[in-house]
Amino acid sequence: MEDSEMVSDENNTRDDVSIQIEDADDTVVSSIGNKLESIAPLSSERCIYRIPQLLRRFNEAAYIPCLISIGPYHRGKESLQAMEQHKLRYLRTFLDFFPNKSLQDYVKALRELYERARQCYAETIFELGVDGFVEMGVDGFVEMMLVDSCFIIVFALKKCHWLGVSNDPIFETMWMSNAIKLDMILLENQLPFFVIEHLLHLACHDSEPRFNILGLMRSHHFFERFYVKTYTDIVPKHFLDFLLHCFMPSSPNGLPQGNGWWEVMPSATELHQAGVKFKVGRSRSLLDVKFSKGVLEIPVLVIDVVTETFFRNLIAWEQCQDLTNPYMISYAVLMDLLINTPNDVSLLIEYGIIKNWLGDNEEVCLLFNKLCKDVIMGDSKMYFSSLCEDLNAYCEIRCHEWQATLRRDYFNTPWKIISFFAAVILLILTLLQTIFSIKH
Template identity: 45%
Template sequence: MPRHKRAKGKGKPNRPVAECIRGMIRASGPPLSPQCCIYKVPSNIYHMNVAAYEPYVVSIGPFHHGKSSLKAMEKHKLCYLQSFLERLKLDLEDLVNTIEEWEEETRACYAENIELSSNDFVQMILVDGVFIIEFFLRSHFHDLQDDSDRILTFNPGFRVAIKHDLILLENQLPFFVLERIFDLAFQHLSLENFPTMLSLAFDFFSEYNTQKKQPGFEVKHLLDLLRTFQLPSNLRRQPKIDAKFEFLYSATLLHKAGVKFKVASSGWLLGIHFENNILEIPCLKLDDTTESYIRNLMAFEQCHYPYDSHIIDYAFFMDYLINTTEDVDLLVQSGVIVNLLGDAAAVATLFNNLGKNIAFGCSNFYFGGLCEDLNAFYRVPWHHWKAIFKRDYFSTPWRTTTTIAATMLLVLTLIQTICSMISLLK
């Protein structure tokens, strides 16, 4: 094979190319800081359902700042800021100067370069941070609400939309910013039993805290708090060493093998348990916001907790269980799923699409051992025969009565036959 001719001038630095590369490196910014915890949703995940990651009414933080569709809320933010400053008698300049000291630390929490000037960035952090604090305060202390508060007093649906927006991955502020502003505002007041910023967040998102966890741990932002609500208190459950998990049979197939589905009393997503042919799964209410809630938790885990992805594991477990509308109907009948979407096909599609473009590995699958137990149960022939026998002969009171009557008739006929044979032998 002929050798390529040596390029003219080889060995000399190509300055235009080198400068271009240096410019690209400078434009890319510094590497991610250990403080980084707020990310843009990866594009391959984002485009699976754009609406699940976009705020409805309010922008928080830099990623959606200034969007025309969200500008209507900026006036409400400023009204909340004015009320907050006047009620607590705070000096705006002092507050701004203090937040300026956190600018570099705050910027380091974002995975993207923030193109806002220092003044614009500090202003955004102050306005958005105070809005969240004041919103939580007014939700907790109802006497703070007045006729001018059109968010909480006149439009309850607005409150639901804001709650949705506050749990989006791209719509976060570092939680330390909220805590520091909160502490600055209330440090001069001596109030007994007054809540902390974290306890206010606990109260606002109480419906997600089904394990009744108590404040006393650090969170990175509000979405991280919701994830923490769902984490187990014990260590990650590991798959059995002597077996390799590959898949799980669907809910319908497991049911035909004799597995019964029951609503778990635990309430938290990962509280799934299998014992004595009963699979207990926490009830999941599916409404218009559920998919966005789960998707944002999954996107956050994919970016920040790739080796500790409990919510992703839950989504894949449910995807294994649900393949068809029959699987959905079975879980709805057992109370495991409350379907407010109205269509069983929509539920099946939701779960079948959650895991698309999500990196998933079985080696650290939280439900690996549970799935192996279910698969082992399914592969025992006796369980299938017993389930068929119960389904065909004892599934309803009428079938049970008919089966018992037929059995008694058969026994009586057998006894009569035996008696007749004995009398003939005599």
């Protein structure tokens, strides 16, 4: 009897444990189910990202706006609050300059774009609420789109002299407008381009002149500060994408030649010692680097305080896409290969290829040496692979190095050239005298 009671107790214990496990399983299943339901589906519209931590560790400041927040990622930051009043002033200027539509018309139009615009942002968007940061709602997002879009439009109109700038603090100081333009090219500080274009089209619909934002930028060289000499006709996803397209080759001839592999090659000093001559390229594109008949032609590059921010954000934008031909990464890698030491920088400065406004050649060297740290090449192709192959092949021919040594050591000044030929003439005369003496 006691044995049967013990067996019954054991069975009851097992049943209780089984029920507890099932309850625990149900809790886990419910928890996972809730998490799965809360995941938003990924959109093909995604084009505005937060910079991956892997890329930002070498220079965090290169990705963060210093003056103004555009878009939601940096909205509400205390360090950027001073510009919020300027944004509202520009909104009022926008409404006065385009009086055919009301504030309500613009809000209604942007609310219709909410879903598409929200899908352009790859990250969850937060805003500062009463109890701290909370996920941004529809109203907050629409307000942000309107205020920031109007600021960009009015800023462009003022920059291009369609609107007056008197009594405007942004244009009364030397640094503010340039700082705003720099903030406008940061990957984390973007608005979808179609939002700005739609708002401007709506504002100009029943009035003259009819503006478009790209037209303003083309006609007044808005981004010339960032090495842009020619402007693309491609409608971009945002301003940083616009800059990237301005550098892309416009024809299939611009695609990488050779095997497309990521090549290594000698530095500028080593190339010079091997007989390669350097020349300033006259092209309007940074990518138009050429090597022909022993001459390496490189377009001039001005290095200043914005150069690193410019390159880092373009490289980050390329890294956030699945590109076969990452042009700016290829250019940065090429410059990194050319520049290993401050002596390489000095050589490129000597030939007018680099204009160093930073002052310190060591800084320029470190800039390019760190620019592509932690950049993932993947299956992409190097735009300059054929160029690297040609330079490597040229350096393997020893006579080129001998000729360079001869020019460098014996023909680098007029006096050395005269001395060399005088020595040759003296040697010939001595030889002739010796032969004449032997015969007689």
